[in-house]
């Protein structure tokens with residue numbers, strides 16, 4: 001049988017062919033499946049993302065938050081509708097009662113992130129004025145405390161809490177009278193500690209929430225002792241919230257606050273840059289003696305802008321502010337520094353807020369937290385101490401979705417190391433050139449001013465010395481090298497014919513030249529230097545470490561004595577106040593001044609102090625017949641209990657009554673509101689209202705009581721004896737005479 005001419009091997013068996021294809025296909029399919037499976041994220045991750053999407057959607061507006069109607073109304077009335085990222089991420093944790101460490105870029109809304117939990121915490125506890133201090137907010141500077149107080153007033157105005165601003169610089173006695181009735185205190189550390197030490201009625205043992213704004217600054221060296229002493233007086237059970245744009249990560253710092261499993265919320269941790277995206281940042285390298293000319297030229301070319309210029313020390317601000325005012329650059333100039341009286345500081349702060357175009361000369365007192373609206377430029381005339389200070393300074397512009405520009409002026413000796421520090425902190429900054437020919441020289445004019453006024457010359461000299469000292473005291477010697485500065489040229493740029501003698505530099509120079517000759521009075525030991533640096537910083541920031549005694553001593557003209565140094569010396573010499581002594585006794589549980597007198601047959605007839613008996617029955621275990629005088633602790637505790645019990649009953653009664661009224665539809669259309677701290681929209685003046693109760697709602701019954709109490713004095717007034725202006729004997733004679741006439 002003939003076969004076909006084709007080779008049998010050439011014939012393709014379709015079945016085999018199909019099987020081969022199927023095998024290959026299956027292999028590819030498994031591979032693709034495997035690869036897909038590998039690529040696919042774990043189920044939990046997918047789920048987490050879906051939940052996050054839901055959570056974000058849920059927290060899109062403040063009305064999605066589990067907060068009280070009063071707070072929500074306050075937010076809406078202040079035009080806060082959508083939470084920012086830091087608010088979205090931290091408020092939930094804080095409402096759950098957790099300790100929180102929150103960090104987010106400058107101008108991202110950290111203030112509300114703690115104000116809302118503070119209000120909610122007290123609201124949920126139904127806190128009343130009688131409950132005393134419930135929340136404490138500590139700020140590093142008076143201005144920041146004042147600003148936070150304003151936000152609290154705005155957002156919390158529908159609540160019934162009392163709030164106080166305790167920032168020093170004013171009448172301590174007035175504050176002392178009201179502080180124990182204050183529910184929310186916003187304060188600077190120094191002043192708060194002063195009250196803790198000296199105001200007998202003030203205690204923080206019921207505190208529920210502690211907030212440290214600008215936490216890294218508050219926990220740093222400058223405030224360490226004060227904060228430790230404050231924390232000692234606070235209950236361990238409190239909730240603690242810490243916020244800053246440059247948050248502390250130091251375990252040691254946090255241990256000092258005894259945080260309990262805190263939630264870390266670093267909103268912009270993974271962001272490419274640590275400064276706001278809307279901020280444009282540049283730097284120029286400029287010789288020291290050209291800086292004043294550069295500043296003048298800069299101001300002249302930005303007359304329609306709002307600018308903040310940061311300087312290294314108060315004396316520099318003082319001198320340059322005065323001469324620049326005389327130079328009349330063509331726009332308003334303001335100055336803010338720690339050596340100003342408190343009244344002046346508030347005035348300047350409010351002035352700058354209102355101005356559309358102005359330049360503010362400031363020390364680092366204005367570097368943190370201040371929220372001046374619409375600042376276009378931040379110019380750093382002197383190099384900041386470190387990258388964190390840089391971040392806070394530039395953060396005064398480009399706040400909450402707004403744009404802004406920043407210019408850093410560096411000396412050639414500062415450029416390299418400062419830039420590398422900024423790089424590490426993820427700060428995007430570019431170098432720009434200044435054309436020296438375009439600079440307007442003001443040197444001759446300054447010389448003329450100084451020739452005319454001796455006072456001005458002295459200011460210039462102090463500015464010179466103070467600047468050198470600030471450079472010398474800076475820790476980072478790679479950036480700050482005082483010996484590289486050309487002193488004669490610098491002095492000339494300030495209008496001085498000769499450079500003033502700088503004693504401390506001469507001494508250090510001598511010591512450098514002859515290291516064996518140490519131990520003289522002028523030698524600056526490292527720990528001394530550290531101490532001086534600490535006090536210098538405290539002084540230039542004016543951060544509220546002053547006591548009242550110091551306040552009266554300080555003046556614009558006082559020397560560069562550190563505030564804290566002064567504080568320490570005064571502390572050592574001043575006699576402790578009676579209150580302070582009494583509080584110490586209370587703390588240590590001493591039995592004071594107990595005096596017993598016995599008759600001859602051993603009967604006790606007198607005791608000092610007289611034994612006090614309370615109106616409430618003693619609880620079990622309390623010795624009614626205690627003969628050792630007043631047990632102050634016990635008596636205080638009993639009174640407190642009594643007050644609390646009374647308040648609770650009263651409160652419950654009122655709430656019930658209100659509910660009944662609501663049910664019967666008899667609710668009053670108009671609620672009666674008493675504004676104790678000025679009405680809405682009225683400008684708050686901390687000099688007048690040091691302690692404020694921002695709003696107090698009165699219900700009908702209270703109103704009646706208040707009306708009654710208003711009437712009573714009038715009734716009493718009718719019964720008041722007539723003052724005839726005569727002596728008693730003459731009065732008697734007159735009465736007898738009148739009676740005689742009648743009869």
Ligand SMILES: Nc1ncnc2c1ncn2[C@@H]1O[C@H](COP(=O)(O)OP(=O)(O)OP(=O)(O)O)[C@@H](O)[C@H]1O
Nearest residue numbers: 080082083084106107108109110111245369371400
């Ligand atoms: N939810 C919000 N909606 C609208 N504006 C907001 C909101 N939260 C905050 N702001 C505004 O953003 C600005 C900056 O807020 P805030 O001062 O709290 O920032 P910050 O993060 O504390 O800044 P800094 O780090 O400088 O202290 C303020 O003017 C504030 O009124």
